[in-house]
Structure formats: C-alpha cells, structure tokens
Amino acid sequence: MRMPPLPADFIHARACKLKCEKILTRPAHMAKSENQKVKTLFVAKYFLENSDENHPITAGDIVDYLKEECGIVAERRAIYRDIAALRDVYGMDIDGGQGGRYRLLSRQFEFDDLRLLAECVHAAKFISADKAKELVKTISEFCSAYQAEELQREVFLCDRVKTTQNNTLLTIGIIHAAMATKQNGKPHVPQKISFKYLKYTLQDKSTQVERHEGATYKVSPYRLLINDGNYYLLAFDDKSQDIRTYRIDRMKKVEPLNEPREGAEAFSKIDMETYTRRVFSMFSGQQKRVSICFVNSLLDTAIERFGIDHDVFYRPEGNEGFVVTADVEISDQFYSWICGFRKRAKIISPPEVVEDMKKFLEDIATEY
Numbered sequence: 630m631r632m633p634p635l636p637a638d639f640i641h642a643r644a645c646k647l648k649c650e651k652i653l654t655r656p657a658h659m660a661k662s663e664n665q666k667v668k669t670l671f672v673a674k675y676f677l678e679n680s681d682e683n684h685p686i687t688a689g690d691i692v693d694y695l696k697e698e699c700g701i702v703a704e705r706r707a708i709y710r711d712i713a714a715l716r717d718v719y720g721m722d723i724d725g726g727q728g729g730r731y732r733l734l735s736r737q738f739e740f741d742d743l744r745l746l747a748e749c750v751h752a753a754k755f756i757s758a759d760k761a762k763e764l765v766k767t768i769s770e771f772c773s774a775y776q777a778e779e780l781q782r783e784v785f786l787c788d789r790v791k792t793t794q795n796n797t798l799l800t801i802g803i804i805h806a807a808m809a810t811k812q813n814g815k816p817h818v819p820q821k822i823s824f825k826y827l828k829y830t831l832q833d834k835s836t837q838v839e840r841h842e843g844a845t846y847k848v849s850p851y852r853l854l855i856n857d858g859n860y861y862l863l864a865f866d867d868k869s870q871d872i873r874t875y876r877i878d879r880m881k882k883v884e885p886l887n888e889p890r891e892g893a894e895a896f897s898k899i900d901m902e903t904y905t906r907r908v909f910s911m912f913s914g915q916q917k918r919v920s921i922c923f924v925n926s927l928l929d930t931a932i933e934r935f936g937i938d939h940d941v942f943y944r945p946e947g948n949e950g951f952v953v954t955a956d957v958e959i960s961d962q963f964y965s966w967i968c969g970f971r972k973r974a975k976i977i978s979p980p981e982v983v984e985d986m987k988k989f990l991e992d993i994a995t996e997y
Contacts, residue, residue: 671699672711676723676733681740681773685730688712733773740776743768747780754858755797755878797860800883801853804862807885808850819890821867823847824883826875837879848873849890852901856909863904865892872899874908906958919957920978924950927973952977964989 675694680686688708695701712731715721724732738746747765750756756764762781769777806812807820823845827837848864851872855861860877872895923931928943928951935941935955942954957963964986967974976986 668695668699668701668703668707669711669714671695671701672708673715673719673721676715676721676731677736677771678774680731680733681776682724682732682734684773684775685724685732687729687731689729736771738771740772740780743772743776743780752858755860757797760798796881797878800877800880801860803883803885804850804853804877808890819849821847821849821886821888821890822864822883823886824875825881827879827881839881846875847886848875849892851890851892851896853877854905854909856905861908863896863899865890865895867891870895872896872904916956916958917979917982918954919959919976919982920952920954921967922946922950922952922975922977923970924973927970959985961989 672691672695675686675691679690688705691708691711692703692705695703712723716723722733722735724734746768750761750764750768753761765781769780772780804822807822809817810819811817825843826840826846828840829837847867848862849867850862850864852863853860854863854874862875862877862880864873864875865871866873870892872892921931931943931951931953935953940956944952944954946952959982967976967986968990976983
C-alpha cells in the first residue's frame with residue numbers, strides 16, 4: 630500500500646534502530662570493530678528505547694548497555710561527546726544532564742499522537758485482532774519502552790466485532806494500485822479488479838464462504854469509503870452495469886486485471902454525500918420533505934442525524950419540544966429509527982408519510 634512520505638526525523642530514527650539491529654546480528658568476529666564505528670547510533674537507540682520526559686538515564690546506564698548488549702567498551706567522556714553530537718548535530722531533544730541524568734524530551738510523534746493512532750487501529754473493524762496487535766507493536770517502536778508498555782494495553786471497545794480476515798490491508802493496497810493514475814512517476818491507466826465475495830452461513834457462523842458458489846466478481850474500482858469502522862469499495866460492476874458497494878474485509882483473492890476501468894459516466898453522476906447516506910444510513914428509499922416533532926432532550930440526536938445545512942430547519946414546538954424539517958428517504962429503516970424514540974418523536978407531515986408510519990406500526994402489531 631502506498632503511504633505518504635514520512636518526516637526526515639521519523640525516517641532517521643527508524644533507520645538508526647534498524648541499522649543497530651542489523652549490526653548486532655552480525656558474526657562476533659565482525660561485530661566488535663563495526664560496533665565501535667557506530668557507537669553514537671547505539672547511544673541514540675538507547676535514548677529512543679529507554680528515555681522519555683518521565684524516565685531519565687545516566688551516562689553510566691549507557692556505558693553498561695554498550696558493554697553488555699553491543700560489545701563496546703566506552704568511557705563516560707566519550708558518552709558525553711556522543712550525547713552532545715546527538716543534541717547539537719542531529720537535533721535530538723535531549724535534556725541537559727543536570728545531576729548526571731538525561732531525558733529525551735520530545736520525538737517526531739508525541740506520545741498522545743501515538744496513543745491516538747493505536748486506539749484508531751483497535752477501533753477499526755476492518756483490521757483483524759491479530760493485525761491490530763502487530764500494527765500497535767510497530768507504532769510502539771517510536772516511543773520509549775515504558776510508553777510502549779502502556780501503548781500496547783488494548784483499549785476495551787464496547788460491542789465491537791472485528792473482522793476475522795488478516796489480508797484487508799493488502800487488499801486495500803491492491804485496490805489503490807488499480808485506481809492509480811500514476812505509478813512510479815509515469816502515467817497509469819486505472820484497471821479493473823476481480824475477487825471472490827464472502828458471506829456467513831447458519832451452518833457455520835465462525836467462517837465465511839464464497840457467495841454465488843464461488844463466482845468471480847469483476848468491477849472497476851473508483852473510491853474507498855469508511856463507515857462505522859469498516860472499509861468499503863465503491864465500484865462499477867461489470868455484470869449489473871451499475872455502481873455497487875462492497876465491504877473490503879469480505880473480498881477474497883483480489884487481483885488486478887489487464888483491462889481498463891469502465892463506468893466513468895455512471896460514477897460522475899453520483900453525489901457522494903447523498904449516495905453514502907442512502908447506502909450507510911437509515912435512509913434508503915423515495916425522498917420526501919418530512920417534519921418530525923422531538924422532545925428537547927433529543928436535539929443533539931437530531932442535529933447529528935440531519936445536520937444544520939441551509940435546507941434543514943428547526944423550530945420550537947411549545948416549551949418541551951421542537952420540529953425539524955428535512956429531506957428524508959423513506960424506508961422501513963427510517964420508521965424503525967423513529968420507533969426507537971417511542972413517544973419522544975412523532976412524524977407530523979406530510980400526511981402520506983404519517984399514514985405509512987401508522988401502517989408500519991399496524992404490520993408490526995400483527996406479529997405480536
């Protein structure tokens with residue numbers, strides 16, 4: 630998967646860590662002389678892994694580490710010169726040695742930034758539990774060992790079912806490459822992709838099987854979407870000749886095809902905001918102008934659902950309620966959403982939607 634360019638300091642820290650690890654794995658007869666040449670790198674590695682604003686280290690700590698872990702014998706004066714070089718030449722934010730104690734005060738990513746990244750990884754449904762742990766472990770390499778321990782404590786997520794597929798990120802990378810208009814700095818014609826689509830069955834709810842007896846889907850990918858922690862592909866389907874949406878973690882055996890993408894005209898007609906509301910929200914039907922009366926305590930809920938655009942209107946209704954008027958796509962899901970508020974929400978217009986709501990309730994009542 631193509632990633633955005635990383636900051637220079639970030640790359641330097643990562644390269645420092647990897648180079649030290651590579652040297653440490655060399656044969657013993659080679660390691661000693663090589664290690665002496667890159668002693669300053671090992672000092673930087675020790676700071677990156679063992680120090681932060683709450684955990685100071687001493688020159689003695691570094692001397693012991695170099696001797697025991699790297700096979701390097703160094704005097705404290707040499708360590709002081711290394712620290713000065715890391716601070717003055719390489720720009721590492723090392724606090725100044727008062728009482729013989731040094732702290733790495735800041736990094737390219739602050740700990741709060743890394744913690745947010747880790748929580749986002751855990752929250753993403755499209756990332757499997759095993760892959761999430763792997764990614765958080767990678768993220769934790771950019772903080773101290775003490776912070777990494779805290780970072781790797783899993784956030785408890787209420788009612789969050791994660792995918793069992795471990796290849797989701799690889800699939801996303803393949804799709805990005807197929808949609809690319811440039812590759813390696815050269816023009817690239819976006820391609821179609823093929824895949825198998827999965828589903829659960831009542832016979833075995835722990836695994837997914839291929840839909841339509843293993844039929845191969847062939848589509849022209851146009852956009853990746855994220856909704857409620859899941860990744861989706863918006864694509865033009867070869868068979869139906871229409872725009873369709875597919876959940877990424879249900880796609881299997883995704884392969885690029887040597888066929889140019891189709892469906893540009895159909896995709897150009899899509900209003901993304903309207904389309905995503907239809908596909909992902911409760912609204913999926915004929916659009917009508919609807920007025921709903923809510924109790925005042927549901928104002929936040931109404932604003933989160935309908936927004937505050939120029940075509941959405943709110944007005945008080947007595948002392949205890951308000952009315953919101955907005956364009957709504959009428960569906961059973963919409964009526965179910967209204968039912969969830971019981972007597973705290975009521976459709977008041979137009980008359981045909983009010984009557985349809987009554988019929989919806991009558992149909993439900995006949996089942997009980």
